[in-house]
Amino acid sequence: MKKTIKFLALSVAALVMLASCNKDGWKTTSDGLGYKFLETNKDAQQVQMGDVLVGTCVLKLGDSILFQVDQPDRIMMVNPPAFKGDLTNGLLMMHLGDKAIFSVWADSVHKLGFQFPPYYKESAGMKLFYEINLTDIITQEEIAQEQALFAENMQQLQAAERDSIAAYMKNNNIKAEPDEDGLYIIVNKKGKGQKVEIGRDVAINYTGRLLDGKVFDTSIETVAKSNDIYEPQRQYAPLSYTVGRMSLIRGWENGVINQPAGSKLTLIIPSSLGYGTQGAGDRIPPNSPLIFDIEIVSVK
Secondary structure, eight states: OOOOOOOOOOOGGGTOOEEEEOTTSOEEETTSOEEEEEEOOTTSOBOOTTOEEEEEEEEEETTEEEEEEEEEEEEEEOOOOSSTTOTHHHHTTOBTTOEEEEEEEHHHHHTTTOOOOTTOOTTSOOEEEEEEEEEEEEOHHHHHHHHHHHHHHHHHHHHHHHHHHHHHHHHTTOOOOOOTTSOEEEEEEOOOSOBOOTTOEEEEEEEEEOTTSOEEEESOHHHHHHTTOOOTTSOOSOEEEETTSSOOOHHHHHHHTTOBTTOEEEEEEOGGGTTTTTOBTTTBOTTOOEEEEEEEEEEO
16 A cells, blocks of 8 residues: 655654664664664655554564564554563654564563463563564554444444344344344243253254355254255254353353243344354355344253
C-alpha cells in the first residue's frame, strides 16, 4: 500500500541520545536500547506513536529464533515504552523502507510476563534481537478509517442476517421471540429430569444445520449418512461433557442451560453467538446463523 500522507518528522533527539557507538555498527541509546540500521531512508515517512507497522520480522533470544514473519504483514503497533530500553524508541527512529536490528534486555521483557523457552536464564545478561524490515506504515487515521468501515460492514451483515432469520421463521411458520442476544430457544418437548447447570455432566444428541437446511454436523449416525457427512472413523454417540468445562459456542451453552433432561429443543443461533466472521472449516461459512436440533439425553 503506497502511502501519500506526509508527516512531520518526529525529533528523536528529544527521546534518544547516543551513549556509545561500536565499530561493528551497533549504537546504544542512553536508556540501554541497542540498534543498528542496515538500510536507511531518512526522507521517507517516519514512524509515529500509535502506527501499525507492516513488514518482516525475526525475533531472537541470543542466536535462537523465537518468532519469525517471512512475508510482509502487520507485525506490531507502536505503543508507549513499558521500561527503559524498550523497543519503542527504536521503532520511532525508523522510516518507511528501513531495515534495522534492535537489542533489548531479555530480563526487562520477562518481568512483563513474557514466557521464554527453558534455556532463558534470568540475570544472565541475555538479549532479545528484533530484525525488522519496514515495508509499510499504517497511521492512526488509516486505522480509524478501517475500523469505521469494518463497523459499517458489520452492521450491514447483521441486518442481512436478521432478515434471513426472520424469513426462515416466517417460511417455517415458527412463532418465537429471541432473547436479548438474538438467540431463539424453541422447546419442542419439555423434559422432567435434572436441569442442565454448571458443573453437571450431560449427554446431548444434536444435529446442526444452516438456514438452507444443509447439515454440517450431527451426533446421530443415521442423520450423518442420509446427509452425506458420515465419517467412518468417528464414533456416533451423544456428546458428553461437564457443563462449564468444555468450550462450546455461546448459543449452545445459553440455549441448554436450565433445561431439564429429556427436553428436545431447536436453537436458532445468530453468528455472533456461533462462529462469527470466521466461520468453521468448509461446512460453516462466515456470518452464518445456525440451527441446532438438540435432545438432552441425561443430566447427572
